[in-house]
Amino acid sequence: QQQVKQSPQSLIVQKGGISIINCAYENTAFDYFPWYQQFPGKGPALLIAIRPDVSEKKEGRFTISFNKSAKQFSLHIMDSQPGDSATYFCAASIDSNYQLIWGAGTKLIIKP
Amino acid sequence: DAGVIQSPRHEVTEMGQEVTLRCKPISGHNSLFWYRQTMMRGLELLIYFNNNVPIDDSGMPEDRFSAKMPNASFSTLKIQPSEPRDSAVYFCASSLRRGNLLETQYFGPGTRLLVL
Numbered sequence: 509q510q511q512v513k514q515s516p517q518s519l520i521v522q523k524g525g526i527s528i529i530n531c532a533y534e535n536t537a538f539d540y541f542p543w544y545q546q547f548p549g550k551g552p553a554l555l556i557a558i559r560p561d562v563s564e565k566k567e568g569r570f571t572i573s574f575n576k577s578a579k580q581f582s583l584h585i586m587d588s589q590p591g592d593s594a595t596y597f598c599a600a601s602i603d604s605n606y607q608l609i610w611g612a613g614t615k616l617i618i619k620p
Numbered sequence: 621d622a623g624v625i626q627s628p629r630h631e632v633t634e635m636g637q638e639v640t641l642r643c644k645p646i647s648g649h650n651s652l653f654w655y656r657q658t659m660m661r662g663l664e665l666l667i668y669f670n671n672n673v674p675i676d677d678s679g680m681p682e683d684r685f686s687a688k689m690p691n692a693s694f695s696t697l698k699i700q701p702s703e704p705r706d707s708a709v710y711f712c713a714s715s716l717r718r719g720n721l722l723e724t725q726y727f728g729p730g731t732r733l734l735v736l
Binding site: 542549550551552553554557597601603605606607608610612613 | 624651653662663665668670675676711713715717720721722724725726727728729730
């Protein structure tokens with residue numbers, strides 16, 4: 509019940525296309541859903557996060573869509589650029605808890 | 621702000637040797653995390669400190685691993701003796717806890733450890 513399942517494991521998208529990464533969870537107590545971006549040789553960095561009181565959050569080319577009834581959330585990257593090539597992790601937590609439950613990660617490659 | 625600082629960035633050692641990883645959290649943050657990242661297991665939380673006190677060390681693999689936080693600006697993760705299966709990237713992250721809410725975790729660049 510503590511798991512966050514992330515898919516796909518890897519993704520190749522043409523420059524200018526839309527990249528979509530999906531995550532699913534079981535624990536309905538989760539109330540904070542961040543996405544982290546990790547470049548090779550670097551630590552993960554917070555990209556965007558959402559709470560379940562909204563169904564969508566957009567920051568620039570990055571959008572989180574959240575479906576509370578389906579217990580799923582996804583990251584959409586519009587107009588994908590080669591510089592977006594990185595590994596993306598979804599995560600979930602109960603806000604008052606320190607423990608982030610991490611997805612397995614998606615390696616995204618944007619082809620020029 | 622310099623962000624979370626970790627040292628060394630790379631460490632190559634032989635099996636049986638002691639390894640010490642160091643972390644300086646972001647100034648003003650009161651929560652510190654040590655993670656381990658491998659291809660097989662992904663990101664694993666090893667230990668969590670709040671106000672320099674270890675709150676949860678259930679992720680520490682075994683007694684060979686120990687972590688300390690002697691003050692708010694420094695933490696160490698020690699492996700003694702090291703084994704090849706300890707090879708991984710070790711991340712330190714820090715955050716600010718306000719009451720019951722924990723804010724964004726900021727990660728350091730990691731220490732890439734190879735045990736031969």
